[in-house]
Amino acid sequence: MGRALGEALSELPVERGKVTTFLPQNVGSEQLIDFDSGGVANGEENQRLAEFISKYLGAQPSRVCVFEHAYARSGDPKLPDVPLFTVGEDIFMFADRETPDEVVLKIAREGHLYPSIGALAVVPPDQPFPLERSEQTQALLRRLAQAAEYTLIGAYDAEAWLIWSR
Secondary structure (H helix, E strand, O other): OOOHHHHHHOOOOHHHOEEEEOOOOOOOHHHHOOOOOOOOOOOOHHHHHHHHHHHHHHOOOOEEEEEEEEEEEOOOOOOOOOOEEEEOOEEEEEEEOOOOHHHHHHHHHHHOOOOOEEEEEEOOOOOOOOOOOOEEOHHHHHHHHHHEEEEEEEEOOOOEEEEEEO
């Protein structure tokens, strides 16, 4: 099972960024830093993340969102019904500013299978984003990681997300 996007994103200067999350106000500080344990979410976290992603994508035409699917592989008989591309056997779901909000939510939910990793990035105009259902190379993932403004990581026993920003 690949973890190609996570590997590419691991090159980012995470120590110089900021981490936030969407959790209820009543979550205590001990629970807040216990990323492996659940019981802290209220069920609205994927919706809130999808709204955050849609707002990010809509602010600039060259912005994209990419999630690596934790389990699906390119040869699977039933792939998620969302925009996607492949790198080898790995599946990457994506959205851009033209993606309807309900599809962004579907991508966030499908991407929230443990272990979850995603990125929000700006694609340079001279490097168009791949076509849906196309085969890509590791070089695209490295370019996306280098351009990532946010990294999205499933946490709290896959109930919520950590959002790292530059």
